[in-house]
Amino acid sequence: MSAPIVVSAPGKVLLAGGYLVLDPAYSGLVVSVSSRFYTVIRDGAPSVCPNEICVRSPQFIDSTWKYTVALENDDVLVNESKCSPSNRNRFVHCALQLTLKLVSEWNPKEFTCLLSRGLDIAAVGDNDFYTQKHEPGEPCPSIATLSEMPPFCPLNVTLSDVQKTGMGSSAALITSIVSALLLKFGVISKEGFARRDGSDRVLAHNTAQLVHCLAQGKVGSGFDVSAAVFGSHIYTRFDPKILAPLMDATEDFSNFARIPLRPVLDPSAAVDQDKPTWNSGVIPFQLPPLVRLVLADVAGGSSTPSLVRKVNEWRSKNPQDANQLWTSIDLSNKSMMAGFRELSSLYLTDTEAYEAAVHSLTFLPPSQWAEVGTSGTQRTVIQAFYGVHQAGQVTRNLMRKMGENAGVHIEPPTQTELLNESIAQAGVIAGGVPGAGGDDAIWVLVLESKDALEAPLHRIEQIWREFKQRTVTPLLATQSMEIGARVEELAGIRGLERVITTEDYATKNPAKLL
Numbered sequence: 341m342s343a344p345i346v347v348s349a350p351g352k353v354l355l356a357g358g359y360l361v362l363d364p365a366y367s368g369l370v371v372s373v374s375s376r377f378y379t380v381i382r383d384g385a386p387s388v389c390p391n392e393i394c395v396r397s398p399q400f401i402d403s404t405w406k407y408t409v410a411l412e413n414d415d416v417l418v419n420e421s422k423c424s425p426s427n428r429n430r431f432v433h434c435a436l437q438l439t440l441k442l443v444s445e446w447n448p449k450e451f452t453c454l455l456s457r458g459l460d461i462a463a464v465g466d467n468d469f470y471t472q473k474h475e476p477g478e479p480c481p482s483i484a485t486l487s488e489m490p491p492f493c494p495l496n497v498t499l500s501d502v503q504k505t506g507m508g509s510s511a512a513l514i515t516s517i518v519s520a521l522l523l524k525f526g527v528i529s530k531e532g533f534a535r536r537d538g539s540d541r542v543l544a545h546n547t548a549q550l551v552h553c554l555a556q557g558k559v560g561s562g563f564d565v566s567a568a569v570f571g572s573h574i575y576t577r578f579d580p581k582i583l584a585p586l587m588d589a590t591e592d593f594s595n596f597a598r599i600p601l602r603p604v605l606d607p608s609a610a611v612d613q614d615k616p617t618w619n620s621g622v623i624p625f626q627l628p629p630l631v632r633l634v635l636a637d638v639a640g641g642s643s644t645p646s647l648v649r650k651v652n653e654w655r656s657k658n659p660q661d662a663n664q665l666w667t668s669i670d671l672s673n674k675s676m677m678a679g680f681r682e683l684s685s686l687y688l689t690d691t692e693a694y695e696a697a698v699h700s701l702t703f704l705p706p707s708q709w710a711e712v713g714t715s716g717t718q719r720t721v722i723q724a725f726y727g728v729h730q731a732g733q734v735t736r737n738l739m740r741k742m743g744e745n746a747g748v749h750i751e752p753p754t755q756t757e758l759l760n761e762s763i764a765q766a767g768v769i770a771g772g773v774p775g776a777g778g779d780d781a782i783w784v785l786v787l788e789s790k791d792a793l794e795a796p797l798h799r800i801e802q803i804w805r806e807f808k809q810r811t812v813t814p815l816l817a818t819q820s821m822e823i824g825a826r827v828e829e830l831a832g833i834r835g836l837e838r839v840i841t842t843e844d845y846a847t848k849n850p851a852k853l854l
């Protein structure tokens with residue numbers, strides 16, 4: 341039996357550029373986070389039949405999906421077997437159908453042989469991807485209590501009943517499944533995949549984008565898949581025309597099996613001058629030192645597609661006003677990104693002055709940052725932090741205006757109240773509603789402090805605990821410094837082997853897993 345293949349991919353948060361990033365004329369700032377999705381592929385025999393693939397999500401009840409792979413006249417068809425209509429997983433089905441079809445075009449001889457033992461695929465997500473329930477009367481989870489929970493907590497509900505936190509579970513899931521399958525079937529190599537810009541990673545990206553679009557039934561901007569593959573970056577979308585010929589698959593994929601994928605997905609395929617190419621922009625990005633990203637699940641829930649539809653409707657009816665607003669938002673977003681870059685380079689130029697400036701700002705609310713009396717690099721650092729704060733506030737105002745114009749709550753009033761209170765605290769730089777906004781979540785950037793009790797993070801947690809209008813639960817995730825998707829060792833990830841090997845894991849008592 342061959343060694344398991346394990347690939348993880350991070351979740352995301354779109355800090356700036358929501359809606360704008362759907363248009364290739366604008367960019368978005370997407371931060372990939374420390375919380376990750378894992379796919380583990382093992383040979384399936386003896387419990388899985390030849391040419392059968394069993395996909396399981398052990399954290400959930402009733403979450404096993406079985407597929408058979410048929411190869412007829414060189415066409416690959418992945419069929420759901422014994423799936424009740426209420427228990428289907430279109431994202432998983434699309435990932436298998438498209439990736440195996442690509443594999444068969446790449447490696448037709450070995451394809452059948454590699455499937456002869458069947459495959460067992462387990463997919464699990466870090467706790468942050470799903471709202472963690474707490475008993476009525478018990479205090480809401482804090483960062484400290486969340487970090488004491490067992491990894492991959494059993495959720496004791498079905499996948500359709502779980503509440504998601506908006507960190508991009510489907511993009512991270514698809515990226516990890518697609519990459520793990522491409523590795524398993526030898527289409528890409530571990531060494532090639534480890535390189536940031538190598539063709540192996542780009543092939544995994546292109547395939548994951550196609551799978552995600554087809555599973556969602558639309559071509560979104562793709563920032564979430566891009567972050568899952570490449571990590572944090574400034575993203576400009578690819579031309580949606582590249583996927584247009586592949587987007588009209590039937591529900592059972594039967595006509596799809598005949599369309600060659602390699603010419604569209606392989607970055608090394610010959611370029612046809614008349615056809616669109618994968619032209620997305622990915623400029624690597626990191627938050628400056630001593631800046632911590634904090635996320636909170638607001639457990640309200642908003643529908644991104646319906647927000648996007650209404651904003652697009654307004655934009656197409658009011659092109660002039662919309663373009664003016666878009667330009668102002670874009671300028672403000674760019675000023676925030678430039679501020680981050682300046683801060684990172686100031687840290688390198690004079691680390692001591694940077695650290696001293698950060699230390700002084702942790703005791704002051706941003707409204708007082710402009711008046712701090714210092715000189716030299718320390719002053720430049722303080723001004724740059726103040727500039728980021730101001731840009732963050734301008735973007736929030738303009739995004740609210742966009743919501744008012746389009747008749748949707750991009751930053752609903754309770755979120756405004758929560759963010760205003762949070763951003764008024766000493767040592768808090770900026771905040772906002774991620775992505776499309778609504779009632780899902782908020783992000784806040786705080787300065788890191790050596791003194792835990794005086795830390796801005798501590799103050800933020802207190803504000804969130806005491807907020808009356810909504811249950812605000814912090815998430816554990818911070819910015820990930822990793823490359824994006826990566827190959828893992830099964831034994832190197834705490835709790836991973838246990839979640840994929842324990843019977844009825846979903847119903848286990850989390851306290852007994854500690």
Ligand SMILES: Nc1ncnc2c1ncn2[C@@H]1O[C@H](COP(=O)(O)OP(=O)(O)O)[C@@H](O)[C@H]1O
Nearest residue numbers: 397429430431463504506507508509510511513
């Ligand atoms: N642990 C999991 N196992 C299998 N499929 C999952 C899992 N988590 C998410 N998914 C898939 O992703 C879909 C959710 O996608 P979506 O609603 O776009 O959420 P998100 O915004 O988190 O990406 C689910 O319906 C399911 O198909």
Ligand SMILES: C[C@@](O)(CCOP(=O)(O)OP(=O)(O)O)CC(=O)O
Nearest residue numbers: 358359560561562644774775776777
């Ligand atoms: C509006 C958008 O630009 C950003 C949406 O970001 P979210 O993070 O809100 O997305 P979901 O994870 O799907 O809820 C749409 C897009 O870029 O596809």
